[in-house]
Amino acid sequence: MATIVDCPTCGAKVEWTEKNKFRPFCSERCKQIDLGAWAEEKYAIPAVNLPQEQEDDSSSMQ
Numbered sequence: 001m002a003t004i005v006d007c008p009t010c011g012a013k014v015e016w017t018e019k020n021k022f023r024p025f026c027s028e029r030c031k032q033i034d035l036g037a038w039a040e041e042k043y044a045i046p047a048v049n050l051p052q053e054q055e056d057d058s059s060s061m062q
């Protein structure tokens with residue numbers, strides 16, 4: 001009755017069990033790769049959307 005998921009990094013079949021502490025990743029390496037990619041993406045996106053949305057919202061209320 002084990003749930004099988006795909007490793008987000010390499011696509012390998014991963015058994016979703018308590019024993020697999022790297023789930024949903026197949027290994028620690030795949031987990032680190034995915035975390036690294038996420039951090040890079042976070043740094044790459046400048047925070048310009050939120051101020052623009054707030055400005056637009058307040059101007060439409062006046």
Ligand SMILES: [Zn+2]
Pocket residue numbers: 007008009010011012025026027030
């Ligand atoms: Zn993997």
